[in-house]
Amino acid sequence: MTLKERVRSILLQLPSNVELLAVGKGRTPEEILEAVNAGVAAVGENYIKDARDARSVVGTRVEWHYIGRLRSHDVRASNLSLFDMIESVDTLELAARIDEKCTPTGRVMPILVEVNSGREPQKAGVWPEQTEALVRQIAALKCVRVAGLMTMGPLMVAREAYRPCFAETRRLFLDIGRMAIPGVSMEKLSMGTSDSYEVAIEEGANVVRLGTVLFGPR
Numbered sequence: 001m002t003l004k005e006r007v008r009s010i011l012l013q014l015p016s017n018v019e020l021l022a023v024g025k026g027r028t029p030e031e032i033l034e035a036v037n038a039g040v041a042a043v044g045e046n047y048i049k050d051a052r053d054a055r056s057v058v059g060t061r062v063e064w065h066y067i068g069r070l071r072s073h074d075v076r077a078s079n080l081s082l083f084d085m086i087e088s089v090d091t092l093e094l095a096a097r098i099d100e101k102c103t104p105t106g107r108v109m110p111i112l113v114e115v116n117s118g119r120e121p122q123k124a125g126v127w128p129e130q131t132e133a134l135v136r137q138i139a140a141l142k143c144v145r146v147a148g149l150m151t152m153g154p155l156m157v158a159r160e161a162y163r164p165c166f167a168e169t170r171r172l173f174l175d176i177g178r179m180a181i182p183g184v185s186m187e188k189l190s191m192g193t194s195d196s197y198e199v200a201i202e203e204g205a206n207v208v209r210l211g212t213v214l215f216g217p218r
């Protein structure tokens with residue numbers, strides 16, 4: 001199958017309430033453009049430079065999401081302006097820095113709180129039991145809006161091993177949503193990569209982040 005055919009077949013396969021975020025990691029701007037021409041409406045990037053390069057070719061007809069590790073010195077207004085959403089916020093410090101850089105521009109940045117649902121010490125994300133507290137702290141910031149949760153799940157496990165991690169993240173998503181915390185709207189539940197998106201959708205994901213199944217192996 002060509003890239004275009006793979007994109008179309010994934011789009012047909014996804015339930016209508018599930019959004020596809022095409023992950024651009026390791027792909028050229030031209031490949032990303034080809035995916036966009038085949039119907040991709042949102043692109044996730046792990047690196048600022050990649051996002052800048054791809055955005056200069058593809059433009060703003062798609063949404064750009066940041067999904068990587070955001071280091072403090074990368075949190076600058078010029079970098080934040082590249083993105084419609086930051087999906088990988090896992091500390092108050094990082095959220096506060098985004099808030100600080102957005103404040104002079106008057107922009108409110110939608111963010112997702114990343115949950116370490118696999119409970120792996122070396123992995124990014126807030127511990128599941130600390131998620132509510134972090135959401136409440138971030139909600140107090142004026143120029144950041146919590147729009148949902150994101151998780152990777154454990155690394156290199158059998159497909160079924162993702163299920164309890166995604167199920168727990170979904171419970172958090174629903175529980176925190178019911179709390180109706182001012183400044184929080186639990187809209188997006190971003191879970192699942194090429195290895196795990198089917199299980200993620202069964203467990204309630206409404207955003208899946210796919211690289212390999214669209215573009216081939218990296």
Ligand SMILES: *Cc1c(COP(=O)(O)O)cnc(C)c1O
Nearest residue numbers: 023025067193194209210211212
């Ligand atoms: C690379 C990456 C993905 C996509 O992984 P694939 O296995 O290529 O689908 C999704 N989310 C994040 C945060 C990533 O870094």
